[in-house]
Amino acid sequence: MSTYLFPVKMALMLFPFLALVLALPVFVGQYRRYGSFVFWRAVVIYTFIFYLLTAYFMVILPLPTVASVAKMTGPTYNLVPFKVVSDFFKQTVFVLSDPATWLAALKQNVVIQPLFNLLLTLPFGVYLRYYFKRSLKQVLLLSFGLSLFFELTQLTGLYGIYPRPYRLFDVDDLMLNSLGGLLGGLLAPALMRLFPTREQMDAKAYERGQRVTFTRRLVAFLIDNVIAVGLFTMVVGLVAQLLHVTAFVDASGLGNTIPQLMVFLFWPAVAGGQTLGKKLVRIRIVKRDGAACGFWRLAWREFLLYGVAYWALRGLIWSTTELFSKMHQTPVDWLLFGLTLGATLFFLVDILVVGLRRTRAFHDVWAGTTQISTVERPVETESGSSAK
Template identity: 30%
Template sequence: MGEWVWPAYVGVLGGVLLFGVFMVPIVAVQYRMYGRFTWRRFLGAAGLSVYGVALVAYTLLPLPDPTLLQCPPGGSTFQAVPLQFLDDIQRETAGLGITGTLASRATLQVVFNVVLFIPWGVIARQYLSWSMPVSVLTGALASGLIEATQFTGLWGLYGCSYRVADVDDLITNTLGALIGALIAPLVLWFMPQRGELRASRGQSRPVTVWRRWLGMIIDYAALAFFGFAFVVSYRIALLTLGAELPANGDGTSLILMHLVPGFLVFYLPAIVGSGASLGQRAVWLQPQWPAARRRALLRASVTGGLYTALTFLDGLYPSAGFGFLNSLLLLVALVAVPLTRSRGLSGVLTGTLMVDARENARRRVAGSDVQAE
């Protein structure tokens, strides 16, 4: 049973790590799609991550050592006889009783292939809100992709298949997806449906401390992502052109890592539209102030701009204490939110209130209706 248990551990560990990497984008997308945060769909995304990694682990791992892989004379093998597993079970359990037959490896292999794709049907039908045919069809397509990956030796990375591609796996996996889709309403009865959540997407909600903090987290996650992407792209471009890679901490890399992302995350949104940062827009927040664009730029400079400048200076002068000042700034910015009724440090210093963007939109519509009358 060990070979059927260890992929479960890989799925849990790898799924948790994968979910941790994409946790902030998942929350941001959830807010934009549904207008609010829901714990049940958040935990559903975690379960989806674990299942996805476990599915890969069970079907494609472990990868063999290419030097030890012995390819048959005909190359990759494919079992193309439908329901061949019935003959295999009959042959391997000849002379055994019912208990022995049910506990045999051949029987358990078939049962496991069905069980492996039951979560697919459950997730597709009840979490992703796909129809029954689409849930089953996507399960069949996923199984077919797995079998093709096995048959081609990881799409040519190996000289032949390192696992036997089997049409019976496709049949049993599809059956599992069908069973999962049928029982999905019973298994995930507590899961809010996408259509129901989208129906209340436009409803304004209170500006809470947690919502303000979440917007800040999204901002700084976007800042880190853009910085990493720009620096990696810059170094790949240098390698492509045959240029020598600069040492860590060079001026161009620091600008791409800190200043350019800071402009994109904090300053560009401040001069476009509502003036809200990327994170604030993600959670439907919007600053409200007297009509003056310079206040938007000032608010962007108080925390986001100052944070960007301090990280840039810390990269130039690592021992000058700018890193400590940055940590202190973040601490003050976080603590200020609950102490200022969710206005935050930048809001207090610039005379800004933070409101729900949907409420502002409704007021504008109501005002235009009054003027039209």
């Protein structure tokens, strides 16, 4: 039993790290598709990845040393089907006429190992039917494919790491794994009654995806300011070096201004009101009536946010340094401090109100713009399927 529990323990230890790496692309894809993410969907995806990790660990662990594998002389494969049945009668204490031997026989390894092979892919079949909506035929074929992958992993000595297989490639395992997946597919409809259906999750996700939440706007803001601006800043710096105008670009502030203009003005003007971040989270800047934004309206909107708000914060930092660090406490310094402090507090309160009350930000209100979701709910066809 410890042979099977060890891989589970290893999976539990590694899961928080591996699952995050493996699930992140799936989460991004789901968010891109629906414009939101349902908690139960996250649970399903996370547990599915955990299951696959555990199953894979059961196939390869515990890892022996290369030297010990090199000394092995036993068979590397079994191509005789139903050998597990003959082994049961040959290697167990089972006697049909003696019921006292039945329970003892079930506790022997020749029974436990096939049972684990049967159970190994049972969750796989459940997931395929419940979440991925596969037919029983597809469940059987995919379960066979997963089992074949496991068996080839063993036959190749963990992809050539070992000089020979350290576990047996067994045709019975292929059949038991395939049967286990099919059994899971058959059990799935009964289990599906206890949990939200895939259709219910999709409907809820699409419903949420129609709302432009503060979280979506924040994610777009971070992507634009960290990734997009960062990339354009690198490009501007590289071009400045090639043209030998780095000193001028740095002194004039063009190294910061050009990337901001490219990301927040010229890019959305060409892309129909979408920056890189907004495109990834599927939102768009439009006029209040839903019409497309013109260049000058976008320019006014971005000026309010990045021309006024950004420089107000920069001015507050500068005036604070002048007043309380360098002790340059002139009336002009105090006036600048008061103006920039008031503006900065206004912007912070505005962000707080937007986050709590889901209202439009000040720059959208003053520019006459709003942000809409570009997520489209699939249209149901006459056959009951959905199409975009």
